[in-house]
Amino acid sequence: MDFTLSKEHEMARTLFRDFALNEVKPVAKEVDETEEFPAANVEKMQKLGFLGIPMPKEYGGQGCDTLAYAICVEELSKVCATTGVIVSAHTSLCAEPILKNGTEEQRRKFLVPLSNGQKLGAFGLTEPNAGTDAAGQQTKAVLDGDSYILNGSKIFITNGKEADIYVIFAMTDKSKGTRGISAFIVEKGTPGFTFGTKEKKMGIRGSATYELIFTDCRIPKENLLGAEGKGFGIAMSTLDGGRIGIAAQALGIAAGALESTIAYVRERKQFGQAISKFQNTQFEIADMATKVEAARLLVYKAAMAKDSQKRFSVEAAMAKLYASEVAMEVTTKAVQLHGGYGYTREYEVERMMRDAKITEIYEGTSEVQRMVISASLL
């Protein structure tokens, strides 16, 4: 077993890191405070191909792999978790299901602009009464001639309003339960598709989180993604992949907080010496670094499993569960080691701690991950 990254992955990391430090970090604080979507940086990333990293070149992508994509999300999230989740939701939750389940025509029409950076993507599954219990979908799609008519609403949608292309789940046959759920591709601007409330969140505050509203929204029949009734399976396998992205985001937040804290404890003096000279600090840093590294190995392992076309649901669940809990723990300790300064918005660990919390919740709560993992064992 070789834990060394290939040279191309190392160089890709250098690229993502340089971009993150030069372009993203300088605005991260402002993005958090203004709660504004970092559109300028998203545009830069689109031009550089960051939004099509694992997608095949024939569909406008970069032809890299899931591991490179995970490293991208990690490096971005080290400095700005908002930027990390924008890439993650776009790639894993919108481009990926179209690649996996789309017809050639759908791939040409939707995947190419998603991968080459012309369009941004989002994913709509969650509803007010269908969160962890995704089977409780109330949005309905009714076939009417050459179109489906959508009615209902989705909440907490990442990249909402900013995205151009949405993968949306709706009931086509309520009587069949989860087998009555179908997936659709819906474009922004379709009559009857509007945006409701923008959520005010604890963290990842620059990420646009919107309610999507469908009122007699008529979409062409050919926008059905996969077969009718296959939507639940598509949603679940999409989330398996999405968890790698969120795990990478969580890893990035933890690693970023660790880096900040190491720099801080070396400089901060108390009792006449740098606080890094105190054993408590040293031991805390050692524990934080060990956990971050363990999280990294789990995340990369899940990404590599996906790349080798193996089953990766359990790997992804473990990576997401562990990395998100490490993110919460490490950022909390980071704030503690910063003392009073850490509680102020002057220092980025304050933001990181708020950003970390969501990673334990979205794309399957920690409890859901435990269900997935234990189900594979028991």
Added chain:
Amino acid sequence: MKIIVCIKQVPNTNEVKLDPIKGTLIRDGVPSIMNPDDKAGLEAALTLKERYGGEVNVVSMGPPQADAVLREAMAMGADKAYLVTDRAFGGADTLATSTTLAAAVKKMEYDLIITGRQAIDGDTAQVGPQLAEHLNIPNVSYAEKIDLDGKTLVVQRQYEDRYHTVRVQMPCLLTALGEMNKPRYMTPGGIFDAYRKREVTIVTRADLDVEDEKIGLKGSPTRVVQSFPKSLKAAGVKEAALEPEEAANFIMEKLKEKFIF
């Protein structure tokens, strides 16, 4: 237009630290990067290619690890890459380095050669003009803007207090200022292709028509006889009980001691 860009892999000197006790240079773990001025030169070349067509090939002289900067250059958009590497080239000063590079470049086609003004590890700014001399072509150093007018390049050449607009016939060599542009980022796909689909051509001693006495240590007229850390600062002086007038005098005295004015 055929452009050759010479690039050097350098330690990121911003991250070089001194061992506070021994006073020696800590080079372990210092990342290697593409020399910033060279990167600006590459960006200028890629921009010229976008505007006027042609190709941009990159050459680096260095140890086998310098492969990385050539892959980086390809990931930014360079066409072909050559690594000039051999133990026989070791220990070269700027003259022997430029002689070796000239021997390698002579085998290639070019209208324009761009080097960075200087490398951040040596800061000499010598290899560019020396290379031009060996190739018997004109050079313009400190280029901050490059345009093409037929077979002539129009270059904005920077000086401390002015710039010259200079017309220079191709083939020629320019040395690029890091400030002249903001180099593009690589693309992720470009990186993967650079490693998985592209090649770096290795150029060794045997490939070059050059006498042994002109390369490596033997071909180097200069020799480092001693190197030592910059003397560390003595503990500072703090004056807490001076009247403003005395304080001003104190500072004056120190400025004079250090020849500040």
Added chain:
Amino acid sequence: MNIQDYKGVFVFVQQVDSHISGVSYELLGKARELADTLNTEVGAILLGSNVEKLADNLAEYGADTVIVVDSEELKEYRTEPYAHSITSIVEKYKPEIILYGATAIGRDLAPRVSARLKAGLTADCTKLDIDEQTKGLRMTRPAFGGNIMATIISPEHRPQMATVRPGVMQRIAKRAGAKAKIEKPQIELTPNNKYVEVTQVVKKVVNKIDIMDAKILVSGGRGVGSKENFAILKGLADVLGAEVSCSRACVDAGWIEKDQQVGQTGKTVRPHVYFAVGISGAIQHLAGMEESDIIIAINKDPSAPIFDVADYGIVGDMNKIVPILTEKIKAEKAAKLGV
């Protein structure tokens, strides 16, 4: 090559618009010292158009001989005619040492000459001395971004050539009325493919230097108190030829532009002298300036952390101290010019 044939310490005199650059006088001062040690003469190489009149100035600052090449082709600096002139001079006069200013001209000219002569060249020297045994030139220069110093020799080649950073060497006291021997070698300057054409000369009007390039920075912090008080710092900066920079607090307060901010979220600077005025010295600020060669801190608070990194710390009120200092420097400078 018979090394014994090479005698004399030569200086390439940089003139721009018939104005001799300061570094050339400094080099003459150093050349004088080296030549005295070697018991030889100082030669000044003066290239340009209509520049012979400058020869006396060079004599007064140390030149024994001035070698003048006067040609229309040398009016504006261009690499080829300058390099050709120098190599021709070397062939004729065989100097053992040639010094150039490490300027935008010297750093282009010297390497071209070195490659043509196959002679060694050491860049950006900060110290030059003569080896007692070999009588060779020892050239010391910083490397690795200034982290290390290296001493370099060129034992088997002549001339030994070095460029020297401006401001490093000292000019000698003016030898009023001194005259030099004038040499005017015949040098053919016939344009060829290597002659470039200078079509435009544009002098920089506004000269706001990037603080990262400034040799001296006068930097203010929260303790400066107001936007208006920055004029006090500007006054000091002006007399020293320095630039004004600041800490983050001043940018946040809207007193000064962001591009003048030093520190973690601003720029990292490494000037020769850094005045930290009313700057407490938060770690974020120190990260951006602690590599400065000389740090002079003025702060009211004796426990300000800036004093931990300052070479010279003054506990006191900047509003009182800085204006006095500015006046004193101004007076001293005026007195110097009067000499």
